[in-house]
Amino acid sequence: MSPKIKIATTSLAGCFGCHMSFLDIDERITALAEVVEFDRSPLTDIEHCGPCDIGLIEGGVCNSENVHVLREFRKNCKVLVAVGACAINGGLPALRNFVSVEECLLEAYRDGIGVDNPQIPSDPELPLLLDKVHPIHEIVKVDYFMPGCPPSADVFWTFLSALIEGREPSLPYELVHYD
Amino acid sequence: MSGTLTIDGKTIPFAAGQSVIEAARCAGIYIPHLCHKPGYAPHGSCKLCTVFVNGRKTSACTYPAAADQNVVSDTPELQQDRLRLTQMLFVEGNHFCPSCEKSGNCQLQGVAYHLRMLDNHYPHFYPQREVDASHPDILLDHNRCIFCNLCVRASRDHDGKNVFAIAGRGINKRLIVNSASGQLKDSDISIDDQAAQVCPTGAILVKRTGYQVPIGERVYDRQPISELALGKEDNHER
Numbered sequence: 001m002s003p004k005i006k007i008a009t010t011s012l013a014g015c016f017g018c019h020m021s022f023l024d025i026d027e028r029i030t031a032l033a034e035v036v037e038f039d040r041s042p043l044t045d046i047e048h049c050g051p052c053d054i055g056l057i058e059g060g061v062c063n064s065e066n067v068h069v070l071r072e073f074r075k076n077c078k079v080l081v082a083v084g085a086c087a088i089n090g091g092l093p094a095l096r097n098f099v100s101v102e103e104c105l106l107e108a109y110r111d112g113i114g115v116d117n118p119q120i121p122s123d124p125e126l127p128l129l130l131d132k133v134h135p136i137h138e139i140v141k142v143d144y145f146m147p148g149c150p151p152s153a154d155v156f157w158t159f160l161s162a163l164i165e166g167r168e169p170s171l172p173y174e175l176v177h178y179d
Numbered sequence: 180m181s182g183t184l185t186i187d188g189k190t191i192p193f194a195a196g197q198s199v200i201e202a203a204r205c206a207g208i209y210i211p212h213l214c215h216k217p218g219y220a221p222h223g224s225c226k227l228c229t230v231f232v233n234g235r236k237t238s239a240c241t242y243p244a245a246a247d248q249n250v251v252s253d254t255p256e257l258q259q260d261r262l263r264l265t266q267m268l269f270v271e272g273n274h275f276c277p278s279c280e281k282s283g284n285c286q287l288q289g290v291a292y293h294l295r296m297l298d299n300h301y302p303h304f305y306p307q308r309e310v311d312a313s314h315p316d317i318l319l320d321h322n323r324c325i326f327c328n329l330c331v332r333a334s335r336d337h338d339g340k341n342v343f344a345i346a347g348r349g350i351n352k353r354l355i356v357n358s359a360s361g362q363l364k365d366s367d368i369s370i371d372d373q374a375a376q377v378c379p380t381g382a383i384l385v386k387r388t389g390y391q392v393p394i395g396e397r398v399y400d401r402q403p404i405s406e407l408a409l410g411k412e413d414n415h416e417r
Contacts, residue, residue, distance in 0.1 A: 082298065085277055089269070089299050092278055097305045138302055145298035149277035173403055176292045178276035179283065179394075 005164055006052040008039040008077060012066040013093050013133060014059025016042070017150045018084040022056075024153035035164055049076045054163055057142075060086040060093055061134045065127035074140040079163060082142045085149040085178060087135060092149075094133040101129050144169060148177050182246035186230075187253050193244035200228050200239035203252070209405040210252050211261050211290050213268075213379055214327035215240035220336060222328045225268075227261050227290065258294065265291050266300040271350075273305065273322040274380075280389030281381030283397025287325060289404035308353065313364035316386050317375050324354050324382040334374035342366045342374055354382070 011019060019042060023029065040049040049055070055077030061067055074080055085091040096104055110118040136142055146159055155175050162169035181194050186208050193202035198221060200210050213225040221240045228239040231251040239252070251257070268274075268287060276282045308321035326345060331354075334342040346355045358365035368375055370385050378384075394400065398407065 085275070088297075089275070089303060090305075092275055094303075094305065095273075095275065095278075098307045132305065135299070135303065137298065137300075142298070147297050171295065171297070173292060173295075176295055176297070178274075178288060178291070179279075 004037040005035060005054065006039050006050075007036050007041075007054045007056065007160075008049045008052045008073060009041040009043070009056040010049075010058070010069055010073060011042060012057060012059035012070060012087070012136070013062035013091075014084065014086050016058070018056075018058035018087075019043070021148075021150035021153055022083075022156045025157050026153070028157060032160070036160075049073050052077045053079060054160075055080045056083050057081065057087050057136055058083045060090040061130065061136055061139055062093060063127040063129050067130075067139060070136055070139050079143045080140065081144045081146060081159070081163075082136050083146045084151055085147065088137075088145050088147060089135050090133045094135075097132045101131055105129070149179055152177070184244055184246065184248035184250060186250040197244045198240055199230065199232065199242045199244050199248070199250055202244040203239065203250075204409060207409055208252070209408055210239050211293060211405075212240060212408075213286055213290060213325060214329065216329060216377070219329065219332050222332065225325070225327055226264055229257060229260060231257070261290075262294045262296055263300065265294055265296055266298075268325050269296075269299045270301040270303045271306070272324065272380075279323070279381040280384055281323075283392070283394065283400055285381060285399075286379035286404065289399040289407075292399060293404050304350075311356070311363050313362040314366075314368065314386075315364070316370045317363055317368060318384045318386050319354075319356070319363050320382055320384070321354060322382075323380045325380055326352060326354070327379060329377045329379060330354070330374045330383055333377040334368070334372065338372040338374055340367045340372065340374070342368045342372075 009019065038044050039052050040046040049072050055073040057070065057073060057080065061070060082088050086093060105120045109115060109120045146155055148155055152175065155171065158171060158175060159169045183190050183192050184202065186203055191202060191206035200212060200215055201217065203210050210228045210230060212228040214222045215228060223238045223241040226238060229236055230239045232242055233249050276288060282288060306322055310321065311319040328345060331343045331345060334340045341357055344355050344357055345352055347353050355361060356363050356366050375383060375385060
């Protein structure tokens with residue numbers, strides 16, 4: 001039996017919706033589990049991404065920790081896939097690109113309704129926000145893109161089936177959506 | 180003058196005064212386009228309809244059809260150019276389809292689907308243009324405008340109102356409203372105008388009409404733009 005294909009997944013500035021849509025492949029996940037093994041992922045307990053065949057990235061890049069994680073994935077994954085609208089173009093979180101980070105933070109932590117002990121969190125444990133939200137292809141090279149907000153389960157299935165079987169992935173018209 | 184020309188090796192007829200894209204449409208051949216609309220003066224800004232005519236690249240919407248022309252449209256090279264042009268339009272604006280009322284009914288998105296665009300390729304501009312929500316019935320989101328000039332042509336040539344114009348140069352060019360305040364509420368536009376209906380993207384929207392069509396039944400959910408654009412053009416809008 002050939003060794004299992006290793007897949008790592010992560011959510012950067014994502015909503016976990018792409019991961020949920022991935023799980024929408026339903027019982028097909030048992031067939032997938034026959035041929036793949038999951039490395040670092042919100043679905044496993046593995047803390048750092050090791051050498052992998054495929055890395056699935058959900059979410060754009062909004063803070064310094066996202067940059068570190070994204071680079072770790074790029075370093076370890078042979079094939080890196082931008083999953084969903086956020087990873088591809090920043091997505092709806094990139095609507096904050098029209099407001100300064102300072103204004104955003106002040107609104108949420110000082111001036112917002114019902115804020116207790118108003119101050120912008122400044123513990124060094126917390127990653128700093130970037131001034132803008134970026135798609136992941138502006139930080140690292142991306143090999144494939146799966147559009148959608150989220151991509152449907154069939155998009156995941158079609159894409160992963162092709163990658164696992166060593167074919168070039170392609171989506172039929174019905175599966176290409178940005179919303 | 181009328182006669183025949185060939186597109187991608189197929190011989191088709193053309194009528195006097197037709198452009199290459201019009202002759203192609205009448206013959207059931209789709210050439211991708213955004214700024215072209217039958218019945219409207221040609222504009223030639225989106226460049227998606229670029230084809231080879233007798234070996235030279237030109238816009239099919241502005242080029243007059245002529246006898247014995249050899250037109251080449253459906254090649255990997257031209258489709259790749261069209262893909263890159265569409266990606267340029269996407270990064271130049273803020274096309275966040277997941278929250279746009281036009282999603283599913285948007286020609287920019289429809290063309291991108293047709294070209295199997297999976298990503299935006301280029302770094303994003305994230306422009307910060309003010310949204311004009313001043314009008315009681317019509318919303319103007321400048322960040323989705325692709326400068327196709329259809330609203331300008333609709334208002335000037337069809338509604339007889341001259342509500343819109345394009346001002347500025349280069350990347351700073353923008354759609355402006357011809358009213359003293361520059362706001363839509365002080366213009367003559369009304370929701371029945373072609374100018375309020377013609378926008379191929381979500382830049383000009385009629386308020387309180389969004390999200391009324393279920394997903395799966397929107398224009399480009401049902402049929403690809405390549406087929407719709409060849410039908411009765413009315414079906415192609417909204």
